[in-house]
Amino acid sequence: MPTRRALLVTGAASAVIVGGGLFAYDIFSPNLSRAREPWRAAAEGFGDTRLDILAYAILAPNPHNRQPWIIELIGEDGIRLTADLDRMLPETDPPNRQITIGFGAFLELLRMAAAEKGYRAAITPFPDGEPQPVLDARAIADIRLVPEPGIAKDPLFGAVLDRHTNREAYDPEPVAGSRLAALQTALPDADRVGLGWANDAESVAPLKRIATEAWMIEYRTPHTLQESIDLMRIGAAEANAAPDGIILDGPFMEAASNLGMVTREKLADPESYGFAEGIRMYTALIDASPAMVWLHSADNSRETQLDTGAAWLRVQLAAAREGLAMQPLSQALQEFPEMAEQYRRIHSHLGIAAPARLQGLFRIGQAPAIPPAPRWPLTSRLVDIA
Template identity: 40%
Template structure:
């Protein structure tokens, strides 16, 4: 059967995400309830947290755990069961996702008239390995005057968009605006220059192929996949394969975790080819770098990436991180060095995020665990 080559499937995204090309299903199911419930909490801490959990985060692992200490104080921890040890061995990307969470928390608190005081790593940190120590202490204060952040308005519309991007180059002025003022100690850059674009498209595709072809790194994505609405409702996280076609392939036994895991299968090849197609459609790239690569740099990157996403949404553009070249495992070493050369980084500078940016058909929100599931039981 040659279903694998038909056009109705497009496979894109981090690591082998299969999505229908027209994925714009804002189906009102329980897995999406947190998007509807954001802000619907009486107490200010829960209200701000209900937005924070909508933040972008690697593989949608949602590794946050919140310990509510008092009405105005909480401690944020990382759920160490939700790391990505193969593709993110030092949890650099997980910490960036936690930085996105903290920035979305800060903006939501400000929107509702509170000042969020965020103290990262109050008990210190280990740059190589995350441990049980808290990621941040959160305190809500009452400022004398508070001014809401205009970017907050885009929080519920922000998406990671893995569709093919249109052959339309984003305007240089818009790219400059969205990459400016993203934070201290953050270098934000973009390119839509044909020669650099071509080299970047080739390198991100090569890196994606390395991840697909390395069994242990590819399996990390397969294990994160939720196939069809039943699995998504039961575990509202990870990378989703949904829509009528996915349900049909799933119920026929063609699409499941076993067929995805089989690197000789049509499903695998479709994913691998689809990734290349989506990377090649990039009309522009943006990237964020930091002068060093400490945990604080990673938290700052998360805040900057969240702001970049919201600015992108405000400008009517789509964004999709392509993180493979930035990952720290043996098979990727060469690509990691080459991406730094290609982007002209100097000294100790570390590229933390690389994303394609452009115009694409809209997508719906990704699943989230409800806030209640992420609050540490007392």
């Protein structure tokens, strides 16, 4: 689920930019307008019902921003959704649980967008059976759009274009319990996927410790770190060319990249300044978290993972409506061998025993608004228009 955008801006790069260079990079460095175009396209529409609905669905949150959707239009009212198996995260998400959760967010956003157009989205999850132990060529879902003029519109839909995963520093001001309780009302089915939270320093502290230690394991384990590095888009030119993965942008990053001070090789080197700076920056963000929320489920079936994605999306939309920022911190929930002890610790700490499991952990608080993350254009995710 989480990305690593805040990894580094080296002191050396900063020294080069300060004193005039920064101004030049601000004006002349490329920006991410092309990579963010799908957000504008969703608001404007395509003039075709299915495309208009799907234009919103592709904005769903998803792990490492992989956008693993393959969308097939069937007949006049059908959609088949399958997984792009080249967009999995085999090192940090071996069973494709997090990827499946992202599909759940996609389907929930599709359902909400369909209602806005006066349609009920009749969704059949895993029509050919749940793929186990990993996703395969079988469909994630079949969808049929059924006209229903009186269908209720979802009140959370108005926050869709304001929902962004915020990886910036959060205000240390405590988050009132009443604001977190408001998020609970957004759950589609609290009996299937429930929400918990901690918003006082004593309760938040152990969660921050586990989250920090889990992040350090992922960061210091070569094969999991390399998965993230391979997905980094360093600078706007790379992000516009491949608008997915982990985006490292902004004037400092453009300068550092152009000067050869930020490279994938240096990011992977445990002896480099950038590697150490990444630890300092990311652990500081976790430490400043004023509150945590988490999603838990009674089981871990593929369908429950889809339900978790719907819950994730809806809680984040409710948070946006409350003026709150959210970021996943779910490394401790990952299922690669080196993370086993942190997985055990966080489940034990929260009193969650198998077959129930923790599905998502997030930091939450107030933070300045940020622009949307890049997305591939809708047309790039379509395999056929029948």
